[in-house]
Amino acid sequence: MEEKSKLKKKKKLKQSQINYKRNLNFKQLFLNMIKDNVLLNSQDILQICQEFSEIFLIKREIHNIQNQQIEIFDIKLNVDPEIEDKILTSSFIIHQTFRRGLSLISYKDQxxxxxxxxMKFFDIKIIDQVKEKTQEKNDLNNQISLFTFHRIYKELENGKSIKIQVQEKANGENAQISYYLPLNMWVICSKNTAILCNCIEDLKMYTDQKYNLVTQIAKQWFKMIDQNPKLIEIKSDLANYTLVGEYCGNPKFQHLVKYDNICLKFFSIVKHNSLETCELQNQSKLIFEKYQLPTVFCRLEIQVNSKENLINELNKLKEIIKIKSIEEEGEGAVLYFLNDSNQCLSLxxxxxIEYKIHRQIRESLKDCIHQKGNPVKTYQALQQSVQKFTSIEQDRRKQYLQFAANLLQEASNFLKAQPDANLKQIQQRLISLIDKSYLDIKDKIQSKGKEQINIFKSFLEQLDQNIQ
Known part of the structure; x- marks a missing residue:
């Protein structure tokens, strides 16, 4: 088994190296096709995606709408996260074109x-200024840091100030709303899927399971319109713009932060025919207020006027935020870096730390299940990782690790009791359960008594009853 695992890792590494070389070719071809800071049209985008089909995934759907055949193309990068980050940070135009949510439509041969x-934004990497000059250019952390701060540094070097807007980081599913005027229909989207609809009834054409999340987002949007009829007027403001937010609180799509109810929380508006990250924050705020849209809240604004000042303030923020609990701070914060005109230069x-640890525990639990319930190696790797978070007290680290140990053992006990013939199916069901119900699992394991039924058995039995 160990030899197989080593061979698998070698094969994956070799494929990653091939992909990376191919990605370098992609970058060169891409840059040959365009001039920097030039907006790509839809056909250019499709051409690039088709040329590099191993890098991009185009999901093409054909719908019959208003007695016409409509094609929707949902586009995303389809590579390992590290390769994705290398691609996105290799060029401003690449980063600004291939967004978190990109869909095209073919209508009347157009x-x-x-x-x-x-655009994708990254964890803030505060790299020591001396090391920054000596680190290799291809170091990914260095690349991300330079990419994040390049425009900010330039502004500061020109004697201008930067405003850091510290916003709540909503913890849900990406949700986007636009309006397509040629068909007079709402465009409602999850991160990877866009649909056209005008009312709840229209959702009947999207019955396939792949539309499950986006139809839930649509239902919430139409519920908001019912509660606030004025909201329907926003369609005029969303033609060629996309309203971006998070779909939070649905117990079937749990993340790591608890919400009291299902909601959409918005944070920005993106103009379609623009290379800017998003619309000016003050203009977006006017739209949000005009239509009484629920938004993430702004926690703090900080003005900086030098690189040193910027790094000092970021370090202070990092120290404050990282030790907060999920209950206090949620996932964390999103930082908008704005110039004097309120233009967003970067994010x-x-x-x-608590959020990071629970993400690691969740992934470790899935690894344990993939390994057919062998928790020892999984726990050891997790233990090493958690112990590195020295900013939090040792007692707290022990509590997280004890919780993780109980969780891994519970999964292991359940899997060991399963017949081999059903094991693969059980593993798949458990992975799906963890992805959708981690918070419920967390609550159950923390309150479980010694004599109670295995929590994973209980969850799967409940799911079976719901199906019946």
Missing amino acids: YELLRKGM GKLKT
């Missing part, structure tokens, strides 16, 4: 942008 989300995020 290709157009249907929606456009925010970054700072996460709480």
Whole structure:
């Protein structure tokens, strides 16, 4: 088994190296096709995605809408996260084009942008200024740091100030709303799927399981319109713009932060035919207020006027945010870096340590299940990782690790009791359960008594009853 695992890792590494070389070719071809800071049209985007089909995934759906055949193309990068980050930080135009949410439409032999989300933004990497000059250029952390701060440093070097806007980091599913005027229909989207609809009834055409999340987002949007009829007027403001937010609180799509109810929380508006990250923050705020949209809240604003001042303030923020609990701070914060005109030059995020640890525990639990319930190696790796978070007290680290040990053992006990014939199916069901119900699992394991039924058995039995 160990030999197989080593061979698998070698194969994956070799494929990653091939992909990376191919990605370098992609970058060169991409830059040959365009001039920097030039907006790509829809056909250019499709051409690039088709040329590099091993890098991009194009999900093409054909719908019959208003007695016409409509094609929607949902586009995303389809590579390992590290390779994705290398691609996105290799060029401003690449980063600004291939967003978190990118869909095209083919209508009357014309290709157009249907929606456009925010660009991917990264964890803030505060790299020591001396090391920054000596580190290799291809070091990914260095690359991300330079990419995040390049425009900010330039502004500060020109004697201008930067405003850091510290916003709540909503913890849900990416949700986007636009309006397509040629068909007079709402464009409602999850991160990877866009649909056209005008009311709840229209959702009947999207019955396939792949539309499960986006139809839930649509239902919440139409519920908001019912509660606030004025909201329907926003369609005029969303033609060629996308409203970007998070869909939070649905117990079937749990993350790591608890919400009291299902809600959409918005944070930005993106113009389709623009290279800017998003619309000016003050203009977006006016739209949010005009239509009484629920938004993430702004926790703090800080003005900085030098690189040293910037790094000092970021270090202070990092120290404050990282030790907060999920209950206090949620996932963490999103930092908007604005110039004097309120234009967003860049974004970054700072996460709480507790959030990071629970993400690691969740992934470790899935690893344990993949390994057929062998918790020892999984726990040892997790233990090493958690012990590195020296900013929090040792007692707290022990509590997290004890919780993780109980959780891994519970999964192991359940899997060992399963017949081999059913094991693969059980593993798949458990992985799906963890992805959707981690908070419920967390609550159950923390309150479980010694004599109570195995929590994973209990969850799966409950799911079976719901199906019946």
